[in-house]
Amino acid sequence: MSDQLPAAKRWFTDGKLGVFIHWGIYAVDGVAESWSFFDGRVPYDTYMAQLDGFGAEHWDPDAWADLFVRAGARYAVLTAKHHDGVALWDTQANDLSVVKRTPAGRDLLAEYVAALRRRDIKVGLYYSHLDWSHPDYATIRPAGQDPDERGNPYSMPATGDEDPARWDAFLAFHRAQLTELLDLFAPDLLWFDGEWERGADQWRMAEIAAFIEERRPGTVVNGRLTGHGDYATPEQGVPVEPPPGPWELCLTINDSWGYQPQDDHHKSPRQLVRVLAETVGGGGNLLLDVGPRADGTILPEQADRLEKLGAWAARHAAALYGTGRxxxxxxxxxxxxxxxxxxxxxxxxxxxxxxxxxxxxxxxxxxxxxxxxxxxxxxxxxxxxxxxxxxxxxxxxxxxxxxxxxxxxxxxxxxxxxxxxxxxxx
Missing domain, CATH: 2.60.40.1180 (Golgi alpha-mannosidase II)
Incomplete structure (x- = not known):
């Protein structure tokens, strides 16, 4: 990563504050996004049965966007697809989407993008490289892994079940969805995740980076495109020694990324202002996460904190936006x-x-x-x-x-x- 982004991407380092939105079927039962079945806390079938309850009945993308404006956010990042493989858009690469498989029955990503564009908020899309629901994903091992190590069946094949041809098929699926995101939504930012289960060569990260640059030059890409991103992405804690180049802290308002009704441990407005100041002072951005309910509404406690943070940011805008460390x-x-x-x-x-x-x-x-x-x-x-x-x-x-x-x-x-x-x- 270079110390300074190209001019076309400079909006990112000037923007300082973004809103992260973890929204998906996991909000129906209020369980941890994807990890709840991966770690065995919830059976996979029970987790996926949440598809039947995801309705987005009260979702108003314009209300979200207006809240983000009041929060002082210059960009937002929505989970287009988490590790569970459920897409929030009408993907043609498979049928696992909220459009085809849930009562919501609509392309949520298209509406989100349109609402942000109407307010000149930069559009960010989160996309998980890995997909624990895809039949061709758990077909090769990370380079150097002991072939007798079983690992988690959602991510690793059993000994003797490795199948490189099926891995190639998964990569073709991955590229098909990435092409859809680029062509349909023209994102300003791609926020990748889920890279850790395979090496950069297995993912063919250089190939992905070149494809993004050719397909949509100027798209900002986070560091989870192993070795090819524009900025670093520490989580849940301001680095004591800030990274030397562009970076972004992603942080939850409470202790959970997605909606979990029992989690009422929300950070105070003063705590959030402090984190924002420490982050921007170190040359970084703050990407502050909210977890909407399955009906599409944001908790009042979280909306209130965004409002109070935004009111403070508006009074002190000159010290935040467009500044350097x-x-x-x-x-x-x-x-x-x-x-x-x-x-x-x-x-x-x-x-x-x-x-x-x-x-x-x-x-x-x-x-x-x-x-x-x-x-x-x-x-x-x-x-x-x-x-x-x-x-x-x-x-x-x-x-x-x-x-x-x-x-x-x-x-x-x-x-x-x-x-x-x-x-x-x-």
Whole structure:
């Protein structure tokens, strides 16, 4: 992965916030998506019987899209097909889709894409490489695996049952569905998953990458196209040391990707703002997940958090969208971002300062300092320093200037950011 995306893909690194939607038949019984049968918690037949209950009766794609706009999301990613193999669009590659096999009886992907396009939200589609329902999937082993190791029957063949010809048939099915997604929906982003059960050579990842680039150049692809993606995809925790290039944290609002009614462990708006600030400050995007019910409605608790996150993001948009990663560790105790022209530094204050906040090692003079959102001025005072070695920049903030979720101070500098990182004296 390169440190910077090509111009046609730059919308992704500028966008900073997306909404992830895990929606499928698993919402009928509220069980874990795909993994519940793979791990033996639910019999496969019981899991697939949820097809009969998936109706999407109250689904309003425009209401989803409007919520995403209020959340401040610049893109959204929907599970077009999870590991269970059930497609949300009218795939012609097989008959395992919500169109042919569920009471919903409609192409949900087409409606989702149209609703996002009407609001200029970038369209992301999640697609699982693996397919634990396809008869030709569990037909070869990963390179180097012990041939006597049984493994999970949904993913590995029994000893002696390997059949490379059937694996080729599965790859043809995989390419047929990928062609449909590209040609029917022209996604801005393809979010792959399920690559771990085979090697890159077995998947023929280079071939897939070349096909996407030829079929729809400019499509952003995540790193789960092993060795050929545009960005890294850590899950469920902000990296202590951010990846060097473009990256995206995918995170659940509660503890589950899909709808699970017993899971009421929702993160607070303040926690979500903090994660967003830490992620963007490290040069990444936040892809925040919701799990709609089988009828297509989003839980009020999840919608409320999206709304509150979006309201905060709107007040602090200049510090988020279109910015770059901020100061290295040690210059400021908290996240920060830098404007595209590198002349404005944004400092995120999670906690109430004890009279002042401090920035170290900035050679630039501070032309002005203000609290973002209210634009109230902040008194800045340079203390110390010797020759080329800058001192400390003290920023005096009063309690009445603080945002209830997270405050941001904007420092307008006298030129592009110039940092001092050396020892003061041997």
């Amino acid at each position: 901020g100061l290295p560790h040690g210059h400021f105790y908290g996240p920060s971002t830098l404007s595209a022209d590198r002349r404005t530094l944004y400092l995120f204050l999670f906690d109430r300062p004890n009279e002042y906040a401090v920035v170290r090692g900035v050679r630039n003079a501070v032309r002005s300092a203000r609290v973002l959102g209210s634009d109230t001025p902040v008194r800045a005072e340079r203390v110390g320093g010797l020759g080329d070695v800058p001192g400390w920049e003290y920023l005096y903030v009063s309690d009445d200037q603080l945002d209830p979720l997270c405050s941001v101070i904007a420092l307008d500098l006298d030129g592009e950011l110039d940092l001092y990182r050396e020892h003061t004296r041997d």
